[in-house]
Amino acid sequence: MRPFILGAVAYDPKVVTIWEGFRAWLETRGLPFDYVLFSNYEAQVDAHLRGVVDAAWNSPLAWVQTVRAARDRRVEAILMRDTDQDLTSVIVARADGPIRSIEDLRGKRVGVGAGDSPQATLIPLDHLASLGVTVEAKRHDVLLGKHGDHVGGERDAIRALVRGEVEAACILDGNHALFQREGTAAPGLLRIVAQTGAYDHCNMTVIDGGGAHASRFRELLLAMRYDDPEVRPLLDLEGLREWRPGRTSGYALLERAVDRFA
Amino acid sequence: MSVIDLDVLGFGEGAHLLVARGLAGSPRVEVRGRDPALAIDLPAWCRARGHAIAALDTHDAITTATIDRAATSRWISAERAGSIDAVVDRAPATWGLAARGALVEAGGPAPSFPLADRSIVWADEAARLYAQATAAQWDPATAIPWRAPLDHPPEIEDAIVQIMTFLVENETAALVVPARFLAQVHPHFREVMQLLAVQVADEARHVEVFTRRATLRRATLGTSAAAGRASLDTLVREPDFAIASFLLNVLGEGSFLPLLHFIRDHAPDDATATVARLAAQDEARHVAFALAHLAHHADREQLRAAVERRHAVLASTAGLNEDVFDALVLLAAGSWEPPAIKRGHAAVVALTADMDRARRAHLERLGFSSADAETLSSLHTRNFM
Numbered sequence: 130m131r132p133f134i135l136g137a138v139a140y141d142p143k144v145v146t147i148w149e150g151f152r153a154w155l156e157t158r159g160l161p162f163d164y165v166l167f168s169n170y171e172a173q174v175d176a177h178l179r180g181v182v183d184a185a186w187n188s189p190l191a192w193v194q195t196v197r198a199a200r201d202r203r204v205e206a207i208l209m210r211d212t213d214q215d216l217t218s219v220i221v222a223r224a225d226g227p228i229r230s231i232e233d234l235r236g237k238r239v240g241v242g243a244g245d246s247p248q249a250t251l252i253p254l255d256h257l258a259s260l261g262v263t264v265e266a267k268r269h270d271v272l273l274g275k276h277g278d279h280v281g282g283e284r285d286a287i288r289a290l291v292r293g294e295v296e297a298a299c300i301l302d303g304n305h306a307l308f309q310r311e312g313t314a315a316p317g318l319l320r321i322v323a324q325t326g327a328y329d330h331c332n333m334t335v336i337d338g339g340g341a342h343a344s345r346f347r348e349l350l351l352a353m354r355y356d357d358p359e360v361r362p363l364l365d366l367e368g369l370r371e372w373r374p375g376r377t378s379g380y381a382l383l384e385r386a387v388d389r390f391a
Numbered sequence: 392m393s394v395i396d397l398d399v400l401g402f403g404e405g406a407h408l409l410v411a412r413g414l415a416g417s418p419r420v421e422v423r424g425r426d427p428a429l430a431i432d433l434p435a436w437c438r439a440r441g442h443a444i445a446a447l448d449t450h451d452a453i454t455t456a457t458i459d460r461a462a463t464s465r466w467i468s469a470e471r472a473g474s475i476d477a478v479v480d481r482a483p484a485t486w487g488l489a490a491r492g493a494l495v496e497a498g499g500p501a502p503s504f505p506l507a508d509r510s511i512v513w514a515d516e517a518a519r520l521y522a523q524a525t526a527a528q529w530d531p532a533t534a535i536p537w538r539a540p541l542d543h544p545p546e547i548e549d550a551i552v553q554i555m556t557f558l559v560e561n562e563t564a565a566l567v568v569p570a571r572f573l574a575q576v577h578p579h580f581r582e583v584m585q586l587l588a589v590q591v592a593d594e595a596r597h598v599e600v601f602t603r604r605a606t607l608r609r610a611t612l613g614t615s616a617a618a619g620r621a622s623l624d625t626l627v628r629e630p631d632f633a634i635a636s637f638l639l640n641v642l643g644e645g646s647f648l649p650l651l652h653f654i655r656d657h658a659p660d661d662a663t664a665t666v667a668r669l670a671a672q673d674e675a676r677h678v679a680f681a682l683a684h685l686a687h688h689a690d691r692e693q694l695r696a697a698v699e700r701r702h703a704v705l706a707s708t709a710g711l712n713e714d715v716f717d718a719l720v721l722l723a724a725g726s727w728e729p730p731a732i733k734r735g736h737a738a739v740v741a742l743t744a745d746m747d748r749a750r751r752a753h754l755e756r757l758g759f760s761s762a763d764a765e766t767l768s769s770l771h772t773r774n775f776m
Contacts (some may be wrong), residue, residue: 303436309404356462361498370440
């Protein structure tokens with residue numbers, strides 16, 4: 130019998146460690162499991178639609194792409210991480226510079242992440258556009274095709290801001306403190322000019338139910354407990370405390386951005 | 392509910408330490424602060440750690456948030472790796488490299504440290520002997536009078552070179568054997584691990600100073616006999632910690648102590664006398680630990696069998712390198728004159744009797760009867776170590 134096959138994008142070597150760990154954990158619980166790694170989300174979405182994989186660990190943009198390409202087929206987000214819910218992006222400028230409000234950004238150079246990054250490019254640029262503010266976006270394409278999963282694009286945008294090459298930069302909310310802690314920007318150097326609305330990030334996507342094992346897969350992941358020392362390293366690597374049932378209410382901002390920039 | 396006032400401290404500057412500290416002591420905390428980014432950084436920080444934001448408000452440039460601590464924690468099933476000042480009977484592999492007494496997170500590797508039983512590795516004297524060992528370390532560069540005059544005859548120098556060649560070989564075995572067990576001792580038994588490490592460092596220094604003494608005047612070393620290396624090989628291959636310690640440290644180094652004293656007493660120059668004296672000082676400590684350790688755990692029948700087994704293995708070998716025996720005679724004689732040789736020969740015969748006495752005394756300290764001690768001492772390798 131065919132195992133439950135998951136598709137995931139290899140944005141970092143640790144992705145192998147993560148899914149090897151999940152494979153071992155799931156198989157000891159009786160779920161035949163395997164995974165296929167893709168170098169980019171477009172290939173993963175295509176493979177998912179063709180049935181090569183039963184579920185796809187999708188970026189928010191890959192989710193939107195899947196929904197749109199699936200047409201009349203039933204597409205569901207069955208799981209997501211607690212850390213995928215209610216994210217925001219922020220637009221930061223230099224605290225010692227002239228940019229104090231969104232209005233000040235009009236016509237200015239704004240550093241963004243990879244061209245396909247929802248959090249560092251699409252959603253914040255859409256936020257500006259929705260307020261009628263047009264800017265000159267300067268992309269930092271680290272690992273294009275990986276939808277901004279790699280933090281390098283955002284880091285490069287902040288570096289460009291520090292060097293004065295752009296007047297503002299767009300980053301995920303959680304990276305604001307991170308970039309100060311790691312020294313990319315000195316504390317006090319950044320001023321938050323704007324914050325987008327809340328949105329959701331990755332989800333585990335299935336099409337037409339995802340096959341015979343999908344519900345068992347979902348049950349097992351929902352039962353993972355951070356207190357369990359066997360599970361904890363996997364959750365630490367994947368960056369979550371608990372799996373939650375998937376929801377699709379958090380993708381409106383991205384849908385709007387895709388419509389605007391497509 | 393405790394209240395945490397961050398004032399102007401931001402999350403890029405360590406504010407999370409105060410929040411985490413508050414949450415460690417209370418399941419719900421209120422956080423206040425004036426950092427303009429607080430309303431963004433605090434929820435993001437909480438999200439990544441599973442804490443819930445129950446309320447968040449910014450008014451008059453002051454952000455106030457109520458946080459409910461995550462129900463889960465990395466430390467829920469953590470356990471103490473024993474206590475700082477007491478060892479357990481058996482150290483679990485999962486404690487691994489953690490400091491004794493540390494709070495150890497569950498999960499993680501379980502490295503193999505085969506010597507994990509108190510009954511096999513521990514001796515209460517280890518801490519005291521370790522302190523003594525570190526206090527007694529000496530610097531080969533300054534502790535030895537390397538420039539002291541060497542005005543003895545060339546043949547005596549040749550004898551010293553031969554003896555040093557023999558010592559280097561034996562001290563190398565004395566380095567390798569504890570080094571092999573060092574990596575097997577569970578780090579929970581920290582003092583034993585430290586003591587073995589110093590022992591290894593001691594032997595490294597001995598190898599250095601004996602080599603340096605041998606080459607003060609000569610560009611080539613003496614001979615290394617097959618039988619000597621066969622004798623040492625049985626030590627290196629001994630898989631049992633207690634037996635290896637017994638054969639190497641009690642019987643081997645126990646025999647070496649009179650040998651080093653002999654070299655010290657008959658040395659024609661200060662450098663030779665000093666390297667022998669300082670090495671003997673270290674070896675005495677190694678013997679003391681082995682005796683203390685074995686006094687607790689020695690299975691005398693097992694030790695007896697080990698001596699007999701080694702004797703059988705080495706029975707067909709040639710014993711002590713004749714060049715070494717002759718060099719010791721010449722060292723004690725001081726010249727090739729027949730009366731001097733007669734004196735030197737008698738001194739070496741007396742040395743072997745001293746070694747036998749030392750071994751028997753050690754064996755009796757381990758609880759062997761004097762008759763047994765005599766028999767076992769006589770079965771000891773003729774190579775001295």
